[in-house]
Amino acid sequence: MTREATFFSRGRALPVAGVVLALLAGWYLAALLGNWNGAADALARAGAAPDVRGIAAATMAQERPVVPAPHQVVSELWRSIVGMPLGSKRSLLTHAWVTLSATLAGFAIGSLLGIALAIAIVHLRSVEASLMPWIVASQTVPILAVAPIIIVALGAAGLTGLLPKAVIAAYLCFFPVTVGMVKGLNAPDRIQRDLMRTYSASRGQILARLRWPAALPYLFASLKIAVAASLVGTIVAELPTGAQAGLGARLLAGSYYGQTIQIWAALFAAAALSALLVQGIGLAEAATARALGARPAASAPRSAR
Amino acid sequence: MTHRAARIGLLTPAALIGGTALAIAAHRPGLAGTAGPGFWLAAILAWLAATLAARDLAALEPGTATGRRLVRLAVPLLFGALVLVLWEVVVVGAGVPAVLMPPPSAVVARFATALPVLGADFVQTCLKSALPGYLIGCLSGLGVAILADRLPVLGRGLLPVANVASALPIVGIAPIMVMWFGFDWPSKAAVVAVMTFFPMLVQAGAGLAATGSIERDLMRTYAAGYWRTLLSLRLPMALPFLFTALKVNATLALIGAIVAEFFGTPIVGMGFRISIEAARLSLDMVWAEIALAALAGSAFYGLIALAERAATGWHPSVRTG
Numbered sequence: 283m284t285r286e287a288t289f290f291s292r293g294r295a296l297p298v299a300g301v302v303l304a305l306l307a308g309w310y311l312a313a314l315l316g317n318w319n320g321a322a323d324a325l326a327r328a329g330a331a332p333d334v335r336g337i338a339a340a341t342m343a344q345e346r347p348v349v350p351a352p353h354q355v356v357s358e359l360w361r362s363i364v365g366m367p368l369g370s371k372r373s374l375l376t377h378a379w380v381t382l383s384a385t386l387a388g389f390a391i392g393s394l395l396g397i398a399l400a401i402a403i404v405h406l407r408s409v410e411a412s413l414m415p416w417i418v419a420s421q422t423v424p425i426l427a428v429a430p431i432i433i434v435a436l437g438a439a440g441l442t443g444l445l446p447k448a449v450i451a452a453y454l455c456f457f458p459v460t461v462g463m464v465k466g467l468n469a470p471d472r473i474q475r476d477l478m479r480t481y482s483a484s485r486g487q488i489l490a491r492l493r494w495p496a497a498l499p500y501l502f503a504s505l506k507i508a509v510a511a512s513l514v515g516t517i518v519a520e521l522p523t524g525a526q527a528g529l530g531a532r533l534l535a536g537s538y539y540g541q542t543i544q545i546w547a548a549l550f551a552a553a554a555l556s557a558l559l560v561q562g563i564g565l566a567e568a569a570t571a572r573a574l575g576a577r578p579a580a581s582a583p584r585s586a587r
Numbered sequence: 588m589t590h591r592a593a594r595i596g597l598l599t600p601a602a603l604i605g606g607t608a609l610a611i612a613a614h615r616p617g618l619a620g621t622a623g624p625g626f627w628l629a630a631i632l633a634w635l636a637a638t639l640a641a642r643d644l645a646a647l648e649p650g651t652a653t654g655r656r657l658v659r660l661a662v663p664l665l666f667g668a669l670v671l672v673l674w675e676v677v678v679v680g681a682g683v684p685a686v687l688m689p690p691p692s693a694v695v696a697r698f699a700t701a702l703p704v705l706g707a708d709f710v711q712t713c714l715k716s717a718l719p720g721y722l723i724g725c726l727s728g729l730g731v732a733i734l735a736d737r738l739p740v741l742g743r744g745l746l747p748v749a750n751v752a753s754a755l756p757i758v759g760i761a762p763i764m765v766m767w768f769g770f771d772w773p774s775k776a777a778v779v780a781v782m783t784f785f786p787m788l789v790q791a792g793a794g795l796a797a798t799g800s801i802e803r804d805l806m807r808t809y810a811a812g813y814w815r816t817l818l819s820l821r822l823p824m825a826l827p828f829l830f831t832a833l834k835v836n837a838t839l840a841l842i843g844a845i846v847a848e849f850f851g852t853p854i855v856g857m858g859f860r861i862s863i864e865a866a867r868l869s870l871d872m873v874w875a876e877i878a879l880a881a882l883a884g885s886a887f888y889g890l891i892a893l894a895e896r897a898a899t900g901w902h903p904s905v906r907t908g
Binding site: 533 | 644646741744745747758763838851865
């Protein structure tokens with residue numbers, strides 16, 4: 283709530299709108315230039331005398347444009363979201379739901395794993411020493427690229443559908459959560475921990491009453507990164523294995539059949555989904571802060587990295 | 588202390604020798620795939636020994652700096668070796684089909700025999716696709732950040748948009764780029780450039796804002812202009828932020844290059860190899876490619892981390908660490 287207030291009071295709304303408008307204008311220009319040759323050829327083949335205005339109009343309404351115009355993408359989005367019955371294979375909502383369910387499952391697994399790992403790392407020195415370097419190293423591995431094999435391997439083991447995708451999503455989200463939570467659980471000062479010890483609080487009580495509440499801002503900051511990573515993981519996991527449904531499968535099908543508008547629509551659906559998920563975490567953060575009675579201007583860390 | 592040292596001296600070799608022996612024994616024709624309970628008991632014992640050794644090693648606090656560094660290195664290495672040995676022992680001992688999960692030894696063997704293919708894939712994916720895209724993306728991200736800093740209106744509009752964009756699934760543009768720039772490396776470089784652009788823009792924006800007003804005032808008393816201040820004060824101050832973006836982008840670049848190859852390639856490249864070998868179920872080759880990707884990714888990351896150490900030696904996070 284406070285963030286929105288500062289957002290507008292600093293006068294960002296106008297510049298943001300300007301940048302968005304500039305991007306839109308650039309997009310139309312790109313559509314004009316990118317489709318020019320194709321449109322001119324098509325008109326020439328149809329036997330029409332290609333004048334400049336005719337070509338320019340045609341660039342905005344190509345069947346398979348190199349760069350689809352924004353309104354084409356919007357109308358495709360409208361057609362495949364509102365125009366198709368729910369549950370039909372051509373409804374974008376069906377595909378979005380398939381992706382979303384795997385994303386959320388992976389997000390839940392990955393975050394819980396990340397939190398559990400962080401708690402173990404904070405409390406057990408041997409876990410920290412033996413695991414932490416590998417956790418960091420695991421992120422220099424381009425795991426996303428390996429997603430197809432994990433799907434193939436799990437498929438060969440009889441596991442298909444939602445779970446293999448969720449595994450990949452979980453792998454991608456545990457890291458930011460672990461790193462953020464290790465930082466967050468270690469955030470209380472020594473003096474606060476000492477105070478808890480003078481109350482003869484057990485390690486479990488210190489965790490529940492001191493470390494956990496102190497770690498919450500870090501948790502939400504890393505959950506935002508994690509949920510976005512989880513969505514990317516799910517989409518990539520849907521790419522290579524002939525998956526039938528999901529936004530990733532939609533991207534791949536569009537790429538095979540040259541359906542540019544379909545690709546762009548799927549991309550925008552994915553972007554909207556990602557924004558919604560991050561926004562959802564933001565709402566949960568605000569609700570938690572209110573429930574804990576935090577003062578509004580709590581200085582949450584911007585990022586867990 | 589001596590008690591613990593004795594335990595480490597006993598347990599570490601026991602775990603190492605026992606694990607190696609088990610991994611070799613698992614391959615004997617009488618055992619592979621039909622291991623009995625005795626074999627599994629031995630495996631569990633070796634695992635326990637390694638865990639205890641790791642715990643004691645982690646609790647060690649040697650007096651010298653080299654000793655501490657050795658311990659910091661030894662514990663994760665022991666853990667890594669343990670994982671590899673367990674993987675080998677379980678896969679071979681339980682007779683898990685190679686289609687599902689090849690043992691590490693098979694992957695290493697395949698890596699050694701397929702070196703020319705792996706080399707060609709490395710050149711195509713890492714050097715031709717990822718590296719140019721990485722350079723273009725990082726440099727243009729930095730350039731736009733400086734531009735946005737010079738023109739505050741642009742910055743106020745651009746940075747929120749960039750913040751949103753950096754959370755978007757940008758790999759998804761791969762099919763579009765393949766359509767625009769063709770099957771060969773330029774389309775992959777384009778995907779990588781877009782993916783690496785936003786993290787760099789966001790981090791560079793934060794880095795350029797990191798200079799305190801006292802330092803800026805000092806520069807003004809020297810009558811330093813915008814560019815002089817930028818070069819001598821603000822860019823050096825932004826270096827820790829820039830290196831964060833460079834490190835994040837190192838991994839992103841490889842991911843982008845490999846994933847973009849799923850949408851169409853010439854018949855060379857790590858992503859291409861991974862997808863066709865996975866379809867042919869020769870998983871040892873796939874794992875060899877993964878090992879190559881892991882090595883390349885870690886090496887790339889390590890190089891940047893070294894450069895960071897050299898360039899930002901003054902920063903507290905480097906000094907104390």
